[in-house]
Amino acid sequence: MSRRLSRWATALAAVLALAGVTACGSGRPAASASPSAPASGAKEVTVFAAASLTGTFTELGKAFEAANPGTTVRFNFGSSATLAQQIVQGAPADVFAAASPATMKTVTDAGLASAPATFVRNRLQIAVPAGNPAGVDELKDLADPKVKVALCAPQVPCGAAAVKALEAAGLKVTPVTLEQDVKATLTKVELGEVDAALVYTTDVIASGGEVRGIAFPEAGQAVNDYPIAALAKAPAGDLAGRFVDLVLSQRGKDVLIKAGFEAP
Template sequence: MRRLIPVLAALLVAGCGSPSTDAPATGGTSGVTGDVTVFAAASLTEAFTRLGEDFEAAHPGAAVRFNFGGSSALARQLNQGAPADVFASAAPANMRQVIDTGTITATPTTFARNSLQIAVPRGNPGGVGGLADFGEAGLKIALCAEQVPCGAAAEEVFEAAGITPRPDTLEQDVKAVLTKVSLGEVDAALVYRTDVRAAGGAVEGIDFPESGEAVNDYPIAPLAKAPNAAGAEAFLAHVLSDRGRAVLAEAGFAAP
């Protein structure tokens, strides 16, 4: 069962550990026990929740605890001493923030890629046709804040298209942006195509050619002082296994 970590729990003390990328079997028992704490980008919520359930089935003595959020906020929490075993970021820049402080010393592995898509409420009541509409004053627009990977990617596509967006709200993670769309509070937003898929029929996705200008690489790595080093090693291996790649592909992520 998925266990979520409150953000306020992110300021305790950690232990020690080291990584491996050997792919594990997806069933049976193992020597991995205890909590495995994973800090992961909000856009990974659905895919990693499923991978966590698979991992617990393969390792009956272990329990995966997730903290999902904006990659920039997660990096900040880790650098302030939040205890975690694994960090999966939606962009290399936020992973570098944790590496620069020595909180992560292992070389990260890119395990997935993602790109942006226009999201509109069901039925597209605002009549949004493409990226150019984000420069129009008449529409309500939501974007991720620039320090969040989805916000940084949005800035790149707007620059490539020569468009100055007129956002009505800037959110701290992509799920918050998606919620604005699904509730009909905005006419359009830029989110990852995986989030549009995860929303089901609550939103509709519109492709745009400039999305190829900002494809996000997702790196993953164990913490240098992971409290559960064996668990960190096993979870990374599970994400990088054939089963892990299959789950990510089903969620709409591209292979690295």
């Protein structure tokens, strides 16, 4: 009888463990996946950052680990809106770097962060596939119905910026698709499925020459501010603030500007 009981207990434990994983480990004894494990010397900082920061922040994370021996920086890159939702729903993040003030506002409105600082800005460019098959030179070429254009959906920051830029230019552009994020938009250009798209300068640079970027003056009307903030309930405590400091430092600026961002 007792053997049967113990078998049940094992099975139940397994099920609970599974349930625990989906519930982000709340109320569970500290296990390896928990970001807050300050008992030993090892410390972790969990940074939620916009997908467009993937390259630069990974580099800065290494620099942070080098400067603070014994610490590990873990990243969760994704759509800013999704990240903001995750933080509001209680995800254990220390730092949030968003691609738009609006998504940061979701988090500050919830009282989870205060006084975000703008650390970089990003400007739109026209991206065209190698060879520029449709001969796009300036923004008004995008209004030509023969030119297939991809834009980000207006719900995501790059889409909102595109709407602003096109409005500023007084252009009516009918895209063939409204992509869910800037990477997906860029992919359509890279594969030559569209003749042009509006994406960030940083994305053009990150594509490594697969697409060509064309700067246009109206982009100045739609510059995107990137705010960053240490979260109020950061499990990593003051390490969170130190990571933000690194991003705002000259060292941070150098890395970001090299990738195509602009200083605020």
